[in-house]
Amino acid sequence: MERSQPELAEEARTAVEWLTGGEPLETVTQLDVCEFLWYTLPIKVGPLKPGGDHERLARSLGRLLQLGGLERYAALCESPTTLHILRTYAREGEDAGTSAYQQALEATGVLPPDVPELQWSMIMGPEELGAHLACSAALELAIVSGDSVDRTALTRRWLTEPRAELGGDSWLNRVHGERLNRWVLGRGPARRELAQPFEVRLHAPVSPQPLPALHRLLSLAASEGSLPLRLAPSPEAARLRELAERELGAISRDGSRLAITDYGRRLLKSRRAMWSAVTRLLLARGEHEFEVSAREAALMLLADGTLMSPAKLHERVAEVVGGEGWHPTTGVEDVAGPVNDLISQLTALGLAFGDELAVRMDRPGQLAALAALRAHALRPRKYISSS
Known part of the structure; x- marks a missing residue:
């Protein structure tokens, strides 16, 4: 290419360096090419201008890929989709271009979807990135082979099956291990010391446990059609009603009565669904991150039945949350609110005993704490919006 088309050779060399990151060209996948053409090239390589450098650079890369026998990838470089996306970036800006890129990438079929076992992170560690690329390559191969592709089923299989190249391990275990390690190594030495023993304990999923108090409440609402809004027999019962209505959405007010919702009926039919909903609630994502940190520390401290x-x-x-760097003078008055609310949830659900003198989790409560911590530790990493 340097002899036949010297004016394109330098541009092609630049494009290949960005595309491969120094790896052999043979290791490139369709996902790599699409992400380079539709995101890296317009965002990170050179200035944006209509009909200019980016389209020429894409064509130069296409010529080189064609010479290398990668005709399918070469065709992407000059495809109408690529031209449309590059011109959208140049004319309408980064947000519009990124939106066009995401739509086009989804349409290729090689983007691994979220599956029940794993939601992909926006910010991936090395293991997760490896898993994502491996799943994408498997999807690409299936599509090129002309097979009918169930993307979710293929991704699940590729993630969960033992793989020889991983020494018999699975990609899912690798990703979970990476996320757990990142969670343990969070902010502050006091928190790291507290979280360290949980790295191994949280690897295995926790079997769903019965939740008799909530089950009775929902069963009563379902069997009678609705519950009268009379005075609850105890503070715990009142808190359970509030939790079921306002935090879970399992019951709703209907005049002077409480009626079970469709979601409540689904929880009533499935122990797994009820367990998952309740344990997620213990470290609800909608709360301020400081409050979540306080609740998380409390669950770790109580998880052994202490x-x-x-x-x-x-x-x-x-002590734990203060060491995370939230505020140098974090004291008991700062954490009392979220911790007390957590204890009220646990006691209302029958997962802990708590009064003015003592707090203690029973065995189902300890398992609920582990399930909540595991779900929190394995959550995908997302960009934080400033808006």
Whole structure:
């Protein structure tokens, strides 16, 4: 190419360096090419201008890929889709271009979808990136082979089956291990010390447990059609009603009565669904991150069934959260609110005993704590919007 088309050779060399990152050209996949052409090239390589450098660079890369026998990838470089996306970036800006890129990438069929076992992160570690690329390559091969492709089923199989190249391990285990390790190595030495023993304990999923108190409430609402809004027999019962209505959405107010919702009926039919909904609630994502950190620390401190006074629990949580760098003077008054609310949830659900003198989780509560911590540790990493 340097002899036949010297004016394109330098541009092609630049494009290949960006595309491969120094790896052999033979290792490139369709996903690599699409992400380079539709995102890296217009965002990171050179200035944006209509009909200019980016389209020429894409054509130069296409010529080189064609010479290398990668005709299918070469065709992408001059495809109408690529031209449309590059011109959208140049004329309408980054947001419009990124939207066009995401739509086009989804349409290729080689983008691994989220599956029940794993939601992909926006910010991937090395193991997750390896898993994502491996799944994409498997999808690409199936499409090129002319097979009918169930993307979800193929991705699940590729993630969960033991793989020889991983020494018999699975990609899912690798990704989970990476996320757990990142979670353990979070902010502050006190938190790391507290979280360290959980890295191994949280690898295996926790079997769903029965939740008798919530099940009774929903069963009663379902069997009678609705519950009268009379005074609850205890503070725990009142808190359970509030939790079921306002936090879970399992019951709703209907005049002077509480009626079960469609979602509540689904929870009633499935122990797994009810368990998942309740354990997610213990570290709800919608709360301020400081509050989630305080609740997380409290769950770790109580997860072994340790009997602890509320005052001591507040003190220990403040030590852990204060060391995470939220505020140098974090004290018990800062963590008391979220920790007390967590304890009220646990006692209402029958997962813990708590009064003014002591707090302690029973065995189902300990398992709920582990399930909540595991779900929180394995959550996908997302970009934080400033809007």
